[in-house]
Every structure is written in structure tokens, then in C-alpha cells.
Amino acid sequence: MLLWFLVTFVILAVGGFAYQSIATARDNRKYRPSGRMVDIGGRRLHMVLKGENKGHPTVVLEAGMAAFSSNWYWVQAGLATGAHVIAYDRAGLGWSDPALKGQDAYESAEDLHRALDEIGISGPYVVAGHSYGGLVVRAFTDLFPDEVVGMVLVDASHPDQWKRIPASRDGRMVAIGNRVTGWLSRLGVVRLFDLEASVRRGLPEQPAAEMKAILNQPRSWFASSEALAAWNNRTRPRINRASSLNGLPLIVLSVTEQPRAGDILTSLQAELPGLSNNSEHIIVEGATHENLISGSENAQIVVKAIRQVLEAAQTDRSLSEDPVSLSGVVTQ
Secondary structure (H helix, E strand, O other), X not given: OHHHHHHHHHHHHHHHHHHHHHHXXXXXXXXXXXXXXXXXXXXXXXXXXXXXXXXXXXXXXEOOOOOOHHHHHHHHHHHOOOOOEEXXXXXXXXXXXXXXXXXXXXXXXXXXXXXHHHOOOOOOEEEEEEOOHHHHHHHHHHHOOOOEEEEEEEOOOOOOHHHHOHHHOOXXXXXXXXXXXXXXXXXXXXXXXXOOHHXXXXXXXXXXXXXXXXXXXXXXXXXXXXXXXXXXXXXXXXXXXXXXXXXXXXXXXXXXXXXXXXXXXXXXXXXXXXXXXXXXXXXXXXXXXXXXXXXXXXXXXXXXXXXXXXXXXXXXXOHHHOOOOOOOEEEO
């Protein structure tokens, strides 16, 4: 029985690997980079630029843990009518080349700044980060405080969240989970069962297909596993030592539909507005972590929040003087 089990396992593994290899080659031919491949010194980052620079701050969008530029489709399209807006892929994600070693949030922020320099786009910036991307935009602001004039945290990660969720074992279990997902994707399991459908649900056909094609491959999961492994010992202490945002315009967007450990995540979100003395906290009723940006209706709330920060940055007005007011949200 053991022999038959081993033979069956080998046959399935070889078949799954072949299935994955053929499908990956097809996807790589079909889904080419939609933006620019920017060399940052032996590696390239993929950057999607939309809208025109009309003398206003440039908006930079930072995606979540395994996500990339396509995930920002609705938000970037909504902003591009009146602003210059950039979405990009961190190292090892989307179409970007991998880094030589696993990166923490500060190393990702340095990559982003080099890429912006390379394409000739300088500050001021309004930065917006979803999920883990919230840590990267906070690192970017800490490294380049004179260039950032506003921030939007879109259901962003809190640096202490794995410390506050004991079952995560300081995030190690989540890192292992992403690495396992990477191995499963090599064997075609993620593709076969469409395990990551929730990440792209609500996006138009093309960006949804791009998200599916790339998240079916192992590279995103291995890159995100390395970022998770660096979170507790490298990213977390540096973020917690970061300089105060003082009066930087800051909007924190949070959701009501939380996964496991929802009470802890909700309490952590409530702490984020305290990063600035010029902040607003908006809770989007009925929104999930994923559809806050992948769903077109919720994405328009994100667009509104970013525009509000842009206006506050340009007029020096307090956010409390002109708060975001939309149906379906609770402002705190």
C-alpha cells in the first residue's frame, strides 16, 4: 500500500508540474507587462503610469502582500482623470524581477524611490497603501519625509499585528502558509482549484485575468513569504521607531467584514489614525479586506479619500474642515 501511495503521489506530482508548466508558459505569452519595466540597477520594476502631471502631487499606489499593480485598476482609473497616478509591482511580484534576497518594507521603499528617480518623477507624493503596502508607504515616508505630503492607509497592516495575534507565532505561520501555497502552485493545485479568487473578485476581465495568471504561479507566494519572514525582526522595529507624521494629512480606511482575529484587527485599525494629528478614520460598511479595492463601488470611496488628501495637501486645510462624506461609511 505504501508503494502504491508513493507511485500515485509521484504520478500526480509529475502531472501537476507538467500542467502548471504548460499553463504558465501560455499565461506568460498572453499577459505581458501593461506598463514600463524600469531598471533600478540590475533589476527591473514594473510601473504603470496613468493621468497627467498638472503640477499636483503624484499619487503612488502600493499593493498588498502578494498583490501587484493590476489590483489597483479601479482606483487608478478613477484617479487618473485629475491626477498623475502610479501603481507598481514590488520585487518578485507581478512582472517585476525578484530581489537577490527577501526584502523588508524599507528595502521595498528604497526600490520604489530608485524607480521613481529613474523615470524622472520627483515629489511631492501622496502615498496610498493597501494591506502590507501600508507598511511600505510608512517606510517610504520615514525615509523621504520631505517628499511625502499626504497618506491614505487602505485597510493597512499594523506593524504589531502578528505580535497581537498569538496563533500566528509572530507571523511565522503566515509565512509558512505562503511558502506552502508557492509549492502547491508549482504542482498546479492553486490553478486547478482557483484558491485565490477572492483577491480579484470585482475587477474587470483583463486585470482579473492578470491577477489570476500571476497568482497561479509560485513567485508571488515565495516573495511574500520572505517579506513576512522579515516582518517581525526587520520591518516592525523600524516602523515603530519611525518619525511622527505630525500634521501630515492622513485618512485611514477600514472594513467591517473581518476574517479570523477580527476583533484584534479592528482594534489595530483604530490605532492608525493616531499616527497624525491631522487624520480621519473611515469605516466602510460591508467591505472586506479584498473588495475594498477590487470592488468598483468600494474603490470609489478609496478614490474619494485620496482626492481629499490631495486637496488637503495642496491647500494646507485640516481634514476635519472638509471630511469625507459618503453613504455606506462611518467616520470616526
